[in-house]
Amino acid sequence: MTLSYIAEILKSDFKGVDIEITGINTLKDANSHEISFVSNSKYVKDIENSKAAAIILSESLVEHLPKACLPLVVDNSYLSMAILSKYFAPPIEDDSLPKALIGEGSKISPKAEIANGAKIGKNCTILSHVYIGANAIIGDNTIIYPSVTIYRDCKIGSDCIIHANTAIGSDGFGFATNSLGQHTKIYQNGNVVIEDDVEIGSNVSVDRAVFGTTLIKKGVRIDNLVQIGHNCEIGEYSVFVAQSGSAGSTKLGRNVVVGGQAAFAGHLEIAPFSTFAARSGVTHNIKESGKTFSGFPLMDHKQWLKLQVKIARLLK
Amino acid sequence: MTLSYIAEILKSDFKGVDIEITGINTLKDANSHEISFVSNSKYVKDIENSKAAAIILSESLVEHLPKACLPLVVDNSYLSMAILSKYFAPPIEDDSLPKALIGEGSKISPKAEIANGAKIGKNCTILSHVYIGANAIIGDNTIIYPSVTIYRDCKIGSDCIIHANTAIGSDGFGFATNSLGQHTKIYQNGNVVIEDDVEIGSNVSVDRAVFGTTLIKKGVRIDNLVQIGHNCEIGEYSVFVAQSGSAGSTKLGRNVVVGGQAAFAGHLEIAPFSTFAARSGVTHNIKESGKTFSGFPLMDHKQWLKLQVKIARLLK
Amino acid sequence: MTLSYIAEILKSDFKGVDIEITGINTLKDANSHEISFVSNSKYVKDIENSKAAAIILSESLVEHLPKACLPLVVDNSYLSMAILSKYFAPPIEDDSLPKALIGEGSKISPKAEIANGAKIGKNCTILSHVYIGANAIIGDNTIIYPSVTIYRDCKIGSDCIIHANTAIGSDGFGFATNSLGQHTKIYQNGNVVIEDDVEIGSNVSVDRAVFGTTLIKKGVRIDNLVQIGHNCEIGEYSVFVAQSGSAGSTKLGRNVVVGGQAAFAGHLEIAPFSTFAARSGVTHNIKESGKTFSGFPLMDHKQWLKLQVKIARLLK
Numbered sequence: 001m002t003l004s005y006i007a008e009i010l011k012s013d014f015k016g017v018d019i020e021i022t023g024i025n026t027l028k029d030a031n032s033h034e035i036s037f038v039s040n041s042k043y044v045k046d047i048e049n050s051k052a053a054a055i056i057l058s059e060s061l062v063e064h065l066p067k068a069c070l071p072l073v074v075d076n077s078y079l080s081m082a083i084l085s086k087y088f089a090p091p092i093e094d095d096s097l098p099k100a101l102i103g104e105g106s107k108i109s110p111k112a113e114i115a116n117g118a119k120i121g122k123n124c125t126i127l128s129h130v131y132i133g134a135n136a137i138i139g140d141n142t143i144i145y146p147s148v149t150i151y152r153d154c155k156i157g158s159d160c161i162i163h164a165n166t167a168i169g170s171d172g173f174g175f176a177t178n179s180l181g182q183h184t185k186i187y188q189n190g191n192v193v194i195e196d197d198v199e200i201g202s203n204v205s206v207d208r209a210v211f212g213t214t215l216i217k218k219g220v221r222i223d224n225l226v227q228i229g230h231n232c233e234i235g236e237y238s239v240f241v242a243q244s245g246s247a248g249s250t251k252l253g254r255n256v257v258v259g260g261q262a263a264f265a266g267h268l269e270i271a272p273f274s275t276f277a278a279r280s281g282v283t284h285n286i287k288e289s290g291k292t293f294s295g296f297p298l299m300d301h302k303q304w305l306k307l308q309v310k311i312a313r314l315l316k
Numbered sequence: 317m318t319l320s321y322i323a324e325i326l327k328s329d330f331k332g333v334d335i336e337i338t339g340i341n342t343l344k345d346a347n348s349h350e351i352s353f354v355s356n357s358k359y360v361k362d363i364e365n366s367k368a369a370a371i372i373l374s375e376s377l378v379e380h381l382p383k384a385c386l387p388l389v390v391d392n393s394y395l396s397m398a399i400l401s402k403y404f405a406p407p408i409e410d411d412s413l414p415k416a417l418i419g420e421g422s423k424i425s426p427k428a429e430i431a432n433g434a435k436i437g438k439n440c441t442i443l444s445h446v447y448i449g450a451n452a453i454i455g456d457n458t459i460i461y462p463s464v465t466i467y468r469d470c471k472i473g474s475d476c477i478i479h480a481n482t483a484i485g486s487d488g489f490g491f492a493t494n495s496l497g498q499h500t501k502i503y504q505n506g507n508v509v510i511e512d513d514v515e516i517g518s519n520v521s522v523d524r525a526v527f528g529t530t531l532i533k534k535g536v537r538i539d540n541l542v543q544i545g546h547n548c549e550i551g552e553y554s555v556f557v558a559q560s561g562s563a564g565s566t567k568l569g570r571n572v573v574v575g576g577q578a579a580f581a582g583h584l585e586i587a588p589f590s591t592f593a594a595r596s597g598v599t600h601n602i603k604e605s606g607k608t609f610s611g612f613p614l615m616d617h618k619q620w621l622k623l624q625v626k627i628a629r630l631l632k
Numbered sequence: 633m634t635l636s637y638i639a640e641i642l643k644s645d646f647k648g649v650d651i652e653i654t655g656i657n658t659l660k661d662a663n664s665h666e667i668s669f670v671s672n673s674k675y676v677k678d679i680e681n682s683k684a685a686a687i688i689l690s691e692s693l694v695e696h697l698p699k700a701c702l703p704l705v706v707d708n709s710y711l712s713m714a715i716l717s718k719y720f721a722p723p724i725e726d727d728s729l730p731k732a733l734i735g736e737g738s739k740i741s742p743k744a745e746i747a748n749g750a751k752i753g754k755n756c757t758i759l760s761h762v763y764i765g766a767n768a769i770i771g772d773n774t775i776i777y778p779s780v781t782i783y784r785d786c787k788i789g790s791d792c793i794i795h796a797n798t799a800i801g802s803d804g805f806g807f808a809t810n811s812l813g814q815h816t817k818i819y820q821n822g823n824v825v826i827e828d829d830v831e832i833g834s835n836v837s838v839d840r841a842v843f844g845t846t847l848i849k850k851g852v853r854i855d856n857l858v859q860i861g862h863n864c865e866i867g868e869y870s871v872f873v874a875q876s877g878s879a880g881s882t883k884l885g886r887n888v889v890v891g892g893q894a895a896f897a898g899h900l901e902i903a904p905f906s907t908f909a910a911r912s913g914v915t916h917n918i919k920e921s922g923k924t925f926s927g928f929p930l931m932d933h934k935q936w937l938k939l940q941v942k943i944a945r946l947l948k
Contacts, residue, residue, distance in 0.1 A: 092441060092459070111745050113427050113444035113462070125724060128745035129445045129761045129779065131462035131480070143724070146745070146763035146781040147445065147797065149462040149480035149518075161817075164763070164781035164799035165463065165835070167480035167518035173539040173557065175515075181553045181571040181589075183537055185477075185515060199807075199817065202781075202799035202837045203481070203857070205518045205540035205558070221815055223805040224837035224859050225519070225877075227540050227558040227576075237813045241805065242837070242859040243877050243895070245541075245559050247576060255813040260859075260879060261895055263559070263577055263594070273813075278895065279913060279928060281595060296595060297624050303631060308929050310630040314942040315935060408757060408775070429743050429760035429778070445761045447778035447796070463761065465778040465796035465834075481779065483796035483834035489855040489873065491831075497869045497887040497905075499853055501793075501831065519797070521834040521856035521874070541835070543856050543874040543892075561857075561875050563892060579875070579893055579910070597911055612911060613940050619947060626946040 001087060003054055003070065006035065009087065010056065010080045012072045019053060023088050023189065024081060025211045027052065035072070037081040056080050082176035085187035085210075092152065094134050103140065121158060133169070139196065151208060157196035163224070164202045168192050172207040172214075172230025172248060186210060188230060195219075201226065201242070210248075217254070235272060253289065277301055317403060319370055319386065322351065325403065326372065326396045328388045335369060339404050339505065340397060341527045343368065351388070353397040372396050398492035401503035401526075408468065410450050419456065437474060449485070455512065467524060473512035479540070480518045484508050488523040488530075488546025488564060502526060504546060511535075517542065517558070526564075533570070551588060569605065593617055633719060635686055635702065638667065641719065642688065642712045644704045651685060655720050655821065656713060657843045659684065667704070669713040688712050714808035717819035717842075724784065726766050735772065753790060765801070771828065783840060789828035795856070796834045800824050804839040804846075804862025804880060818842060820862060827851075833858065833874070842880075849886070867904060885921065909933055 001021050007014030022033045027043060030036040030052035037056035038047055047055060047064040054070040056077045065071055074080040097117030102108060104122050111128040114120065118132045121140035129147040132138065136150050139158030144150070148162050151169025162168065174186035190209025194216040200206070201224035208214060209231045216228070219237040227245030228234065234246075235254035246252075246264040253272030262280040264270070271289035276282060281296025294304035317337050323330030338349045343359060346352040346368035353372035354363055363371060363380040370386040372393045381387055390396040413433030418424060420438050427444035430436065434448045437456035445463040448454065452466050455474030460466070464478050467485025478484065490502035506525025510532040516522070517540035524530060525547045532544070535553040543561030544550065550562075551570035562568075562580040569588030578596040580586070587605035592598060597612025610620035633653050639646030654665045659675060662668040662684035669688035670679055679687060679696040686702040688709045697703055706712040729749030734740060736754050743760035746752065750764045753772035761779040764770065768782045771790030776782070780794050783801025794800065806818035822841025826848045832838070833856035840846060841863045848860070851869040859877030860866065866878075867886035878884075878896040885904030894912040896902070903921035908914060913928025926936035 092443070109745065111427070111743070113425065127724070128763050129463060129781075131444050145783075145799075145802070147463045147481065147761060147779045151461075151480070161803070163802040164783070165481050165519070165779065165797050167461075167540075170461070170479040170518035170540065171477070171515075173517065173537070175537060177553075182535055183553060183555075199803075201805065201839075202802035203519050203541075203797070203835050207517075207540065219814055221805070221807060224799075224802065224839065225541060225835075225857060229558070237809075237815060239815075242861070242879070243559070243875070245576065247558070260877065261577070261893070265594070278897070297628075299628075307627070307631055311627070311939070311943070312929075312931075315939055408759070427743070429741065445779060447760050463779045463797065467777075467796070481797050481835070483777075483856075486777070486795040486834035486856065487793070487831075489833065489853070491853060493869075498851055499869060499871075519835050519857075523833075523856065541857060545874070559875070561892065563874070577893070581910070613944075615944075623943070623947055627943070 003035070006054075006084060006087075007072055009084060010072055010074050012056075012074050012080075014070070014072070016070045021053060023211070024085060025052070027055070029212060032068070035084075037077045039076075039078040056084070076176070076178070079176040079178060079184060082174075082184040082186045085189065086185070088189050089187040090134075090152065090189070092134070097134055100132070115152065117152075136169075145202070151192075153191040154208065155191070155193045157194055157198060157218070159197045160194060161199045163200060163204075166200055166202060166204040166206075168194065168200075168206045169208040170205055172210050174210050174230065174248075190214070190231070192216070195236075198222075204228075207248070223260075229266065241278070275301075277304075319351070322370075322400060322403075323388055325400060326388055326390050328372075328390050328396075330386070330388070332386045337369060339527070340401060341368070343371070345528060348384070351400075353393045355392075355394040372400070392492070392494070395492040395494060395500060398490075398500040398502045401505065402501070404505050405503040406450075406468065406505070408450070413450055416448070431468070433468075452485075461518070467508075469507040470524065471507070471509045473510055473514060473534070475513045476510060477515045479516060479520075482516055482518060482520040482522075484510065484516075484522045485524040486521055488526050490526050490546065490564075506530065506546070508532070511552075514538075520544075523564070539576075545582065557594070591617075593620075635667070638686075638716060638719075639704055641716060642704055642706050644688075644706050644712075646702075646704070648702045653685060655843070656717060657684070659687070661844060664700070667716075669709045671708075671710040688716070708808070708810070711808040711810060711816060714806075714816040714818045717821065718817070720821050721819040722766075722784065722821070724766070729766055732764070747784070749784075768801075777834070783824075785823040786840065787823070787825045789826055789830060789850070791829045792826060793831045795832060795836075798832055798834060798836040798838075800826065800832075800838045801840040802837055804842050806842050806862065806880075822846065822863070824848070827868075830854075836860075839880070855892075861898065873910070907933075909936075 025034045027046035027050045035054045036052035056072045100114040100118040106124040108126045109128040112130040115134045117135040120138045127146045131149045133152035137155045142160040145164040154169040171188040175183040192214045195218040200222045206228040207230040215233045217236045223242040229248035231249040233251040238256040241260040244262045247266035250268040252270045257275040259278035265283045273290040275292040277294040292301040294301045341350045343362035343366045351370045352368035372388045416430040416434040422440040424442045425444040428446040431450045433451040436454045443462045449468035453471045458476040461480040470485040487504040491499040508530045511534040516538045522544040523546040531549045533552045539558040545564035547565040549567040554572040557576040560578045563582035566584040568586045573591040575594035581599045589606040591608040593610040608617040610617045636650045657666045659678035659682045667686045668684035688704045732746040732750040738756040740758045741760040744762040747766045749767040752770045759778045765784035769787045774792040777796040786801040803820040807815040824846045827850040832854045838860040839862040847865045849868045855874040861880035863881040865883040870888040873892040876894045879898035882900040884902045889907040891910035897915045905922040907924040909926040924933040926933040
């Protein structure tokens with residue numbers, strides 16, 4: 001899509017060299033064929049360093065643009081980005097893609113659906129009512145139980161097990177809300193990548209990234225009914241117990257243990273080898289590794305135990 | 317089913333004009349061809365104003381019946397209603413219904429199942445392993461991802477998106493328990509109506525109403541793994557973040573925001589533009605609109621923040 | 633599999649009479665054709681009383697073995713058991729099993745998949761996209777809604793209802809972690825047994841036992857999005873409200889009521905007729921029956937109400 005056409009969609013002025021734009025991305029990650037957006041003046045530094053071809057922004061931020069970057073001036077940059085995201089959404093399925101490739105020794109139920117463009121490795125077991133979307137890639141020896149849905153463009157590693165009725169790559173929860181309280185969907189054009197040796201329970205939701213990738217690293221174990229928000233990054237060998245979850249863009253180090261019904265707010269960074277007791281509510285970064293936490297608000301686990309004793313005393 | 321036959325089922329005496337009864341409903345909503353029930357003397361006023369053809373009740377409440385309304389006297393009216401509800405349950409599928417109607421431009425996977433009596437609008441995308449039940453109606457341009465189940469009689473609007481493995485119209489959680497602790501199912505003979513421009517995440521459960529309708533209004537956004545109980549009404553543009561839920565019969569105004577893992581007790585009324593922080597537990601009505609709440613027990617969000625500071629001081 | 637071959641897998645010495653081993657089991661439940669394991673010296677008594685053919689253990693515990701029981705000495709008995717568990721895992725499907733048996737009057741959707749070895753009783757309704765695994769057994773009059781997955785070897789009673797997208801028999805959450813933080817799967821070679829007259833909501837996960845059975849007794853009612861961990865035992869007529877759950881091996885008596893989002897830690901025993909308010913967090917046994925609890929940490933419900941008043945006073 002050309003930059004001039006994008007300007008037309010956004011009803012923004014356009015001056016400069018017209019080029020082909022391949023997608024939308026963050027200020028930090030956009031390359032010279034992508035556009036970005038900024039809705040908050042606290043990201044001025046990121047504007048100045050951005051390699052994006054153009055940035056959707058308000059008039060007041062134009063002065064911070066690098067030379068090679070064109071402005072797309074709008075009133076509400078977040079809403080404009082949402083409107084534009086739809087134009088970059090690929091079709092859910094695409095008949096023009098080549099027929100799926102199935103590796104040697106893989107057993108695919110005739111009642112599974114493997115969309116065009118998908119690739120399945122060797123010795124996999126794909127059971128009935130599984131859906132593997134367009135361009136999805138599955139490694140070797142992976143077992144996918146019935147009624148699992150793998151959305152398009154997602155990648156599952158080798159030696160993985162995914163239990164029944166789990167959804168990998170459903171849309172992240174993103175929308176822009178206008179002054180009337182109406183929501184415009186932000187199309188989630190990223191994907192999910194699950195590395196090797198990961199096991200995921202039943203009825204789990206792992207959302208695809210808005211841009212880029214939701215990443216589940218090697219050796220992770222996820223129990224049933226867990227929510228992983230868009231753009232999360234789950235470190236190697238981390239463990240999520242049942243009914244726990246993470247909001248979007250949170251990054252866990254390796255071997256983090258998340259107790260049952262515990263949850264993370266979005267955009268956090270969690271040190272490796274952290275342990276969170278059941279029902280912990282994590283709303284700030286954890287910088288020191290190897291510690292154990294409890295409660296909501298979160299505190300050191302031993303402090304939490306002490307606090308419960310103090311609280312019980314209130315009754316006396 | 318005739319009133320005299322119903323009396324026979326309930327082993328209740330029957331005197332009066334025998335008429336055909338089309339269903340069971342609440343005291344307030346029952347019309348002159350429906351029967352109702354009452355299990356609590358605090359609803360005397362509703363008995364007096366009811367338009368029901370007959371009411372299942374205990375001997376002691378008969379005096380409050382309006383003239384046009386016949387008594388069906390039983391020992392345990394709630395259990396009697398449960399027993400009767402089964403007789404009004406339609407078949408899950410019905411071969412005698414006409415073949416499903418599919419609107420122009422809609423793309424239905426051959427691995428989806430569209431039951432007889434269903435109607436699908438124009439330009440919809442219905443992916444593999446989707447089930448659309450008897451007499452269900454889907455609007456135009458709606459996308460239904462794999463392994464979604466839409467139960468019979470439910471209606472989905474236009475421009476909706478429903479993500480993988482979500483269940484719309486599963487039975488509400490209702491049963492009558494006898495003195496031995498045994499449960500009798502209350503058949504959930506209502507439906508779910510989802511208005512236009514609603515997006516629902518993956519692994520969500522929206523239960524059908526016991527009578528009437530569970531209603532999700534225009535523009536609502538529901539994240540993954542959310543529970544919506546029977547007979548809820550979710551106001552326009554309201555937002556449920558992942559793993560939140562509502563028990564039955566709760567009514568939310570427009571633009572209510574429900575944080576992750578937050579939950580509502582049943583039978584509440586929540587003012588529009590209310591915001592509930594993650595893990596709020598809401599057990600009373602909210603009358604004033606536009607406020608923000610936290611905690612369980614629920615309190616004003618600022619009070620909750622103050623309280624956490626006070627609680628932390630207990631440790632010193 | 634012979635004992636000598638098992639010793640070879642575990643790189644353990646083997647002396648004695650070689651016999652055929654049929655499975656792995658707990659110290660208490662293993663019979664004379666099974667092997668067991670022990671990873672903690674507090675189970676010395678169970679070693680002494682075990683009927684297992686052989687026990688995987690560390691050198692230091694060998695002295696406690698009964699005469700008829702052979703030692704399989706290893707460094708890390710829990711990890712060794714995990715490694716061995718894979719060898720006892722049956723195939724997910726087995727073409728050599730006889731074609732499924734379907735009882736008279738049962739209506740099976742052509743879009744359901746009934747694996748070889750399964751048996752379905754009379755007058756059942758099995759809807760589209762249901763999967764019934766190898767050797768699974770379904771009683772009479774049972775209704776299974778779309779996209780339910782029943783894993784192999786599980787048994788569902790008569791007069792049951794299982795709602796859409798529920799998984800019965802997915803693997804329990806079990807693994808052994810080595811000193812590098814890497815996890816080895818413990819294959820869950822047990823099953824799930826659901827007795828008669830049980831109703832289970834949509835998007836529920838009931839995990840299969842690691843050994844033995846996860847048991848849901850007669851008349852139980854489970855709402856949507858509930859987690860039942862491996863080896864749990866849920867007493868007759870117990871009730872789980874939406875989004876509640878139990879970790880593994882917890883045993884509930886009859887008519888226990890579990891409120892919404894409440895949860896149990898693992899390995900607990902809960903007296904019959906106990907009631908847990910919404911969001912209770914249960915981490916210890918309940919010995920006295922008929923009481924009502926709230927909160928996390930859990931307390932008597934009336935105490936919890938008092939405590940909330942005291943806590944509210946902190947704000948003054």
